[in-house]
Amino acid sequence: MQASPRKIIHVDMDAFYASVEQRDDAALRGKPVAVGHGARRGVVAAASYEARAFGVRSALPSVTALRRCPDLIFVPPRFEVYRAVSAQIHAIFAEFTDLIEPLALDEAYLDVTANRAGLETAWMTAKAIRARILEETGLTASAGVSYNKFLAKLASGRRKPNGQFAIQPHEGPAFIEALPVDKFHGVGPATAARMHALGIQTGADLKVWSLGDLQARFGKSGGWYYAIARGEDHRPVNVSRERKSSGSETTFDEDLVDPSRIEAGVLAMADDVWAWCEKTGRRARTVTVKIKWADFQQSTRSRSVASVVNSKPHLHEVSLELIRSVFPPEKGIRLVGVTLSNFTPTTEAAPASSLPLEPAS
Template identity: 50%
Template sequence: MDKIRKIIHVDMDAFYASVEQMDYPELIGKPLAVGGNRERGVVAAASYEARKYGVRSAMSGKMAALKCPHLVFVKPRFERYKELSQQIRAIFFEFTDLVEPLSLDEAFLDVTENKVGNPSATLIAKEIRKRIKEEVGLNASAGISYNKFLAKTASDINKPNGQAVILPKDAEVFLEKLPIERFFGIGKVTAEKMKSLGIHNGHDLKQFSLQFLTKRFGKSGLHFYNIVRGIHLSEVQPNRIRKSLSAENTFSQDLKKKEEWLPALLEIFEELKRRVKKSGINGRTVTLKIKYHDFTIHTRSKTFEQYPNESKIWDTVMELLDQEELKAPVRLFGLGLSNLNVEEERLHFGKQLWLEFEPE
């Protein structure tokens, strides 16, 4: 019989904002946005005080200021965030070598076999959070379960500064009650599509066959069919290096007019910039992905000798857009970076993945 895995997902609480409040005590207790300003730009992170007003990451600075008129904006300091992230990661490695960072502020740890000889993943998670607080000065939340999806879901249950465990015997009931938008891989657009089919929670999702889900949601149908049954076989991959960093959006309605393309691409570009800053990496190859109304996909790329800055990336996107006439209507746009500087940054990330981005 296979040993049940013990997976911990550690997620720093409002990481960027918490770092700013730690370094600048005068910001403690104030609604804070890292990144953006009242006129333009995108919020990279929001403090819990700001979240009470509906401010959150990936929101435009202008919208954030409307939601919270007394919101304080600060410029991000990514070198500082990376410095602290490395300190946190060093703590992880004292407990296990099976550490899979997802970004600067979260990671999976497989502690089935661990360096401290503690059979309790719950106690290990508690000790890790205690060490982070004492040595780095920040709060972290944790989720514990037998697979990555459940561990990641559990880490949100008692945020901030808490932890939760989902045991194998409790997983089925937990998943059946879980709102559909809380499932990994289900964003706003997919959630709305599911709700139109009468799928509002895990119990509803479980009633549909694999054939039905695959027909309606393509390859993702198998993922949805499995995770609602507690099946998520992806292992913690400590040495897997990300091949690309990207963002894309499938539009609720196809874009039929050229004047709709630029605003749509700009919104995706802002999300890509946020992910670049959060991960602390960059790439030399810029790719534009286009899916048309008939589901045909075209990609166009350009590679540079040096890593392009944000302005150069956007100029390249415009150049790729104008390479040849696009067919209307457009169903999806995606922007990606590859040939990443992961070796220079000595960071390890997951496999190549086009990440769904659903704007405000």
């Protein structure tokens, strides 16, 4: 006997950061808002729907955003507020299911197959969740409902903002066949370009390819593309999904070549990351320094330690050694970032001096 299909909901808050700012400041409502810093070398972290109408998107340079929308209002990010609102939203999720996989502060997968709320359908469950979010936070959310994560994620973007869309089991394969491959979640621009070069424009084109041919062209990902072309995604909603890295980066007001100023930027980012470590109690083995050069080329330098990075001075030490590996810089440095990864399950305490540096594998 065939198992009953799962009931998966992908909930995605609508323009989350910008919506929180508009909620908290009535003067911003109905106006184009960008969360970020409007300085000459700033970057948009999030944009309201009013700003998006002008082509303003996250990661867009501030000068470009202002060129597209001269009336754009920049507000500095308040991540402590966004985290608090996110906690409210996740508490609402927990009223409906224990199977919650957070993807970010503003989105998550929910498996509601068990139907804790006793609602007739997953569609009604999604509506109830969105209504509770609006009631509790004053913010709107969109939702996708389907029988697997891949399709639920695709569905959540179909009725944005403040809407929901369902893809039922008998609809999944046809939905994917009609979808351009560059709209597939997880298929980035480079992969989409490779597919286009092979004549793969839509899910229907992808479905024609055999498993062996896709694996020959795309390696391990070939099996994934073969499955999703048929609407198949058996990944569970992973409630134990852990954050794999924590980082912070900054764009300088001008391209820097002075080592002392570059190092000051790296240390400031290391301090941001260590503050998160102190708050969460997490410790990691790998430090990565990111460098964006004046010509927008990027470089990274990584180092793993024998035990853990267990103090702010130790993080400073490793971060400085990494950035100093590019001194003297051959060209100006536009941005630096520091990231910790390779977290340990539990904190391992050891004197920093006993943790020799090793090349990252």
